[in-house]
Amino acid sequence: MKGLMFLGIPMLFMITVLILLGMYVYKVIQNQSSSLKIMIIGIAVILFSILISMSIIKIIVGILGLLIVLYGANKSED
Incomplete structure (x- = not known):
């Protein structure tokens, strides 16, 4: 139980x-x-997602970064 708490708090x-x-x-x-x-x-x-050690969170942050890039590419200049 103590080991599980030790891993859970940094996460x-x-x-x-x-x-x-x-x-x-x-x-x-x-x-x-x-x-x-x-x-x-x-x-x-x-690039920040590369620094993250947990793979699931790394994938999620990387996909969000890709979505931001695509949003910027599709944004029309007002």
């Missing part, structure tokens, strides 16, 4: 940090008008 901490980072990235994307800047943010998220 919860990492998930919390990723949620807070995701909220920050969402706010930054909302305020951007340039599609190139949105695509650069998406590439940064993909």
Whole structure:
């Protein structure tokens, strides 16, 4: 039980940090008008996903980064 708690607390901490980072990235994307800047943010998220050690979360963050890049590519200039 103690070993399970030891593994669970860092995982919860990492998930919390990723949620807070995701909220920050969402706010930054909302305020951007340039599609190139949105695509650069998406590439940064993909590169950040390489640093994550847990494979499931790495895949999820990588897919979200890809979606951000695609959103930036499809965003029309107003």
